[in-house]
Amino acid sequence: MAVITIFGASGATGLHACAQALEAGHTVRAADHDGDHPLQGRDDFTVHQADVLKDDLTALVDGADAVLSCLGVGNDLGTLASPPPLYSRGTDRICDAMEPAGCKRLIVISASFVEEKNRGPIWFKLPAMTGLIRVFEQMAEMEANLHKRTNLDWTAVRAGWLMEGDITRDYTVQANVIPEDMVRTRHADLAHFMLHLAEGKDWLHQTPALARPEDASATSPAAVARDMVA
Incomplete structure (x- = not known):
C-alpha cells in the first residue's frame, strides 16, 4: 500500500479521495487550509494545516508515493471573479516541494473546458463559461507549467462540470476533451x-478528460443557478 498526500483534503x-484511499488500504496525509477533517483520528490518516501559497510543503510530500491536488476555489461570484492562484501558483509550489523530496507522481484537477468550451445547453454555457473564465485561465497556466516539469510524473485530469452524487465508477475517459x-x-x-492514477503510471504527462451521462436536470437552468451562486 502507498503513502498518499492529498491537498485540498476537505474540499x-x-x-x-481521502475516504476512498483509506478504503483501499493506503496511508493518507491530508493537507488542508483549516487543518481539520471529518476522518481524523485514524492511525493511517494524519491531518496537516497548510497554505499552499505560503507554507513550506516539503515535509508533506517527503516520502509520499503520490500526491493528489484536489485544490479548488469557492463558487460564489466574488471568488470566481478574482480567484486565488491555487491552480497556478499553488500547483507550482507543490511541484517545487516534490522535486527536492524525490516524490515524482502528481495528479491534479483541471477542466475539459480549458480546451473546448462548446459543451452543454446554451443556458449552461453562457453563465458557466463566463463565470469560470478566470478559473479556466489559471488551469491553462497550470497545465503549461506542468509541461515544463519533465522530471515529475504528472497527470492533469480534465473534468467536466463538477457535481455531487454517489460514486459510479461508470465514467468515460478519453484524451483532452x-x-x-x-x-x-x-x-x-x-x-x-x-x-487509480496514483496507484500506477497511466496517462503520464497527459490530460485525460473524464465525464459521464447524467439526467437532464443536472444541466437545467435551476442547476446552473444553484451551482454558480451557492
Missing part, C-alpha cells in the same frame, strides 16, 4: 480516477 473532491454528449463529472468519480 468536495478531496473528501472523496470530454465527449460532446456529456457535460458533468461527479466529485466521487473524479476522486476514484485520480486514485
Whole structure:
C-alpha cells in the first residue's frame, strides 16, 4: 500500500479521495487550509494545516508515493471573479516541494473546458463559461507549467462540470476533451480516477478528460443557478 498526500483534503473532491484511499488500504496525509477533517483520528490518516501559497510543503510530500491536488476555489461570484492562484501558483509550489523530496507522481484537477468550451445547453454555457473564465485561465497556466516539469510524473485530469452524487465508477475517459454528449463529472468519480492514477503510471504527462451521462436536470437552468451562486 502507498503513502498518499492529498491537498485540498476537505474540499468536495478531496473528501472523496481521502475516504476512498483509506478504503483501499493506503496511508493518507491530508493537507488542508483549516487543518481539520471529518476522518481524523485514524492511525493511517494524519491531518496537516497548510497554505499552499505560503507554507513550506516539503515535509508533506517527503516520502509520499503520490500526491493528489484536489485544490479548488469557492463558487460564489466574488471568488470566481478574482480567484486565488491555487491552480497556478499553488500547483507550482507543490511541484517545487516534490522535486527536492524525490516524490515524482502528481495528479491534479483541471477542466475539459480549458480546451473546448462548446459543451452543454446554451443556458449552461453562457453563465458557466463566463463565470469560470478566470478559473479556466489559471488551469491553462497550470497545465503549461506542468509541461515544463519533465522530471515529475504528472497527470492533469480534465473534468467536466463538477457535481455531487454517489460514486459510479461508470465514467468515460478519453484524451483532452470530454465527449460532446456529456457535460458533468461527479466529485466521487473524479476522486476514484485520480486514485487509480496514483496507484500506477497511466496517462503520464497527459490530460485525460473524464465525464459521464447524467439526467437532464443536472444541466437545467435551476442547476446552473444553484451551482454558480451557492
